[in-house]
Amino acid sequence: MPERTVCDADVRRRVTTDLTTCFLLEAGAGTGKTRVLVDRYVTCVLDPERGTGDVRTVAAITFTEKAAGELRQRVREEFERQALAAADDPDRAEVVSRALDMLDDAPISTIHGFAGRLLREFPVEAGVDPAFEQLDQLGSDLERAQLWDEWLSELAGAGAESDPARRGLSRLLRAGVRLERLRELAIGPRGVFGERYDIEPASPWPDEPDLRGALEALEVPLSRLASFCGSACSTADDRGCVAAMELVDAGTALLERPPDDIDELAAALYALPVKDTPTAPGGAKGNWDPAQGGKDELRARYRAAAAAVSAAREAYAAFLTSVAVGVADGFSRWAAAAQLAQGRLDFTDLLGRLRDLLAGDLAARRALQGRFAYILVDEFQDTDPLQAEIVFFLCERAARAHDWREVVLQPGKLFVVGDPKQSIYRFRRADIGMYDQVKRLIADQPDGAGALEVIRQNFRTTPTIVDWVNTVFAGVFDDDREEGRQPGYQPVEAYRPRADGPRVAVLLGDEYGTAAGAAEAARRAEGQALAALLLAMHGDAHESWTVQDRDADDGAGEAWRAPRWADIAILFRSTTHLETYEQALRDAGVPYRVDGGASYFARREVDDALLCLRAVDDPSDGPAVYGALHSSLFGFSDDELFLFWAGGGRFDLFAEQPQQHAAVAEALATLRRLHERRTSAEPHELAQELLRAARASEVLAASGPAGPQAVANLQKLVDRARAFSGAGGRGLGAFLSWAAEAGDAAGEKESQVDDDGDVVHLLTIHKAKGLEYPIVILAGGALAGHGNGGEPIGDRERRRLAIRLKAELPGAPARDLEPRRYTDLREREKLMEASEARRLLYVAATRARDRLVVSCFGRLRNKDGSPAGVLLGPLADVLPAPAALDAPVEDGGVLVLPPEAPPAADDRDGAPAEVDLEASRADWARRRSVLIEAARRPAPATSPSGLEHVDEDVGRGGPGAPAGRARALALGSAVHRVMELCDLSDEASLEVMAEAAARELERPDLAAEAAELAAACWRSAPVRAAARAAASDPERVYREVPVGALTDGVVVGGAVDLLFRGDEGWVVVDYKTDRVAEPQELLARYRPQGAAYALVAEALLGTGSVREVCFVAARARQPDGSALVVTVPVDDELRAEARREIAGAAAAGRAVVPDELVADDEAVTPA
Structure with a gap:
């Protein structure tokens, strides 16, 4: 050679x-x-x-x-x-x-x-102190939080009345700025404290803007706009004329009676109906007199009025954000001096x-x-x-x-x-x-x-991959080149000898769409296709996936061998949706390990352990106590917990519990013992005792390939709790608060286990930087891009910080106040982030030694043909277009692979079926519950949802429609989950919640329909009333409320979809997703069920407290898109009817198993 x-x-x-x-x-x-x-x-x-x-x-x-x-x-x-x-x-x-x-x-x-x-x-x-203490990241976080609290106490004390920071803080609070937002601005990851050496001191008390003068400047453009609409428009109902006159009328009314308070005036300015689009205010060209300038003149005058409004808003936004930065800077300077006086330096100080x-x-x-x-x-x-x-x-x-x-x-x-x-x-x-x-x-x-x-x-890399990287990224970088933002591309030359065959592969999935649930469906499909590909790769001694055997290379040429699991790395932009891919690998029996992703606090075992510790810290937190019992540490199913409750048990650490449910009682006793020690024991001691009592290490270690990682993560939680105490943190509650903040910051890495296993590596591209692997697979790159929030932006040229500030101005909903300087910097920041994403893609591609696979599931182009804002978007011109493939094909030296599903576990040669311990335990618990109940001969149990009047064969889809019934039940469950979790004040939250609910049910195909049905429910009158009640007092509204009562010897239990206190009493809301043609049909079918819900709710709230039951039919729409609502007033007649129905159901043996108590009221006609 x-x-x-x-x-x-x-x-x-x-x-x-x-x-x-x-x-x-x-x-x-x-x-x-x-x-x-x-x-x-x-x-x-x-x-x-x-x-x-x-x-x-x-x-x-x-x-x-x-x-x-x-x-x-x-x-x-x-x-x-x-x-x-x-x-x-x-x-x-x-x-x-x-x-x-x-x-x-x-x-x-x-x-x-x-x-x-x-x-x-x-x-x-x-x-600095010659013996200064160098704080690590944990110590620095705790120090900042403690200093913030001390600073606020000092500002609130006597003698601080003249402090400009106190005046500024009061001014911000009066304008509706939340203290938590100021805290984030001061000590958050991109806050003022971290940037203190790069920005000039800022005043917390700049001059207030002359908003009244700015308002008066609006008078002339409004007058000119009104005059033009009156003389140039031929029809009063022209859309542009209507929009323009809405602005004129609202602005004129404000000019006539402007509020004296500057914040109220700002709220009124933000409430003016200004359209901010290039074609505003709209309208038909033919309705406007061309002799007077036509629509062009309308737009010009409208823009002049809009510009006057924007100038006033800008003045207020610039003022209030300047006050916020000044207050945060006041804290920063005070805290830096205090920290220095204590002889402590953080990384930024160094x-x-x-x-x-x-x-x-x-x-x-x-x-x-x-x-x-x-x-x-x-x-x-x-x-x-x-x-x-x-x-x-x-x-x-x-x-x-x-x-x-x-x-x-x-x-x-x-x-x-x-x-x-x-x-x-x-x-x-x-x-x-x-x-x-x-x-x-x-x-x-x-x-x-x-x-x-x-x-x-x-x-590092084979010539074929090097050639592909050079060709592709020369265009990716040079198309985006700009000094200070993106460098030009410098090609590299391969040293290794050229190997036969393609070394770059594209796993080509469907484009999917942008509807609710499409992204999660793409991830699930991609995860399954990757699992199948990994199974095909592993042990493949043919030319298709072999890797270099470095141990056997004798200098005469490269030797090749079949790949092992550890030769393969799957790289992701972030770990946000990693669980979907992990599930696919677990289902296929592929051993893997997550290498140091920034998702530590999102791992289930860590989240469950923290939930248990929250129950220990605050036993009055009922959801935490229930969640602790239901967590992976204690593992009780919903069935077991329901039977425990129905048998007289209470989710109360201090109550006497029935001995027939000894396991649950013992778990509660464990939590109680830990609670009693919480003031004398350190957080790490409590965490260690919790894990020992729950035998967490033993259970998780036997749970499959991911078990050692889970055990290591829990041990790291103990270590972090120990470090928390060592850094000066005190008490379990403080540790839990720190853990919650650390989880939100997403900066904590997973614990590392010994690298002695033959497992596939899952890691972020950032984590992979500086590493190399024989086979690299880039996954998730065609799905949603990396989001950006409203974090502060440093302007290093001017040595200032620009921010966007959320405020709840008087009488107005919360809104973002964004000065022009922030907007301009944000646009520049978006360009910088997009350029960095191209570099991130380059880093990922250059980790590969022998094989590179680019997985493409999703859309690379927008509807207008431009590259989509996803990681692989810049490669839209070089990656193959979506196509239906039956077999791999070679395209320009790149192997294009069709997606395949992994074989069933039983079909894999010699592959042992992976045991799902959690599912196995749930099945055991269900059978155990049935036996216990049979032995005890309890009172008959039923649910309101078991009382619907419907023919079994027709209403439930008939004996020939099991698939339709299963889909309908799943869809109903998804809609209920969305309505349980969504933001009642933000309709946009429905789509996100629908994706999450469909993912929980493992039915991503239902996400779009669930979002649509949930939107109809969300718009309905009872839900809007509940939203208004929640806005005035969150304690007036409850969702998915477990209820139960012993009625005439029958245990009635279930869950109320929505319960809220209106002006005249409590209201029960029940969502329905089946097909109902007429209100009378809905009432006839579900009246008995509604009566039972009212009866059970009153057992908790008091007789006569529930005013009405509202059935919300998601599929029956009103003209405004809201769901049809049928209301049943609650009176003595309805209560008596409920008792008769419950007694009849019990006598007829129409009891239902506990896990059907909620779901069975759902759509049963195939949707």
């Missing part, structure tokens, strides 16, 4: 041996940059002419602690190799030996470790304090410059801007510059390595614009002291 040469050997030689030039080295994926860093480091120490001979004078800064440890080890190995080579050179051998002896003291660390080291040398000059020391104290800068002869920085594309300032000041030729951008570098001292195509940490303050700025500064150094170099020889 001919000897292969490295195409960029000259560049590698120069950047590792030339110590007179500062370099910025761009190293593409797989090009061996760590090898270059090691060689440069060793040269800095051992070079005969310019080497220092002392590792303590050569600093290497890495992105993570893990990378620092690996770099130190690689440097050690190279020094050991150099020691063997220097056996005949005593002088060189002595230098190498000394380097090895001192290597543990070498400054090879993250930038935070490096900064902490330097601050301890100049603590007085930096204004960088900010060192930057300020170097920028402001020239003597300290000179001293620290002398400490280091060379500084090497890895992963520079993801650097914090403060880091760039620090390294430039330290590498300055002389301590003169007042601004880091004016620094003249010491020749050869600075060496930075990065790849702008892999800059994907913007959410951690990384700024690709900063990278470009540094690149220019190094290139423009005087006397040629700085240079830019590129290495492009890729040692």
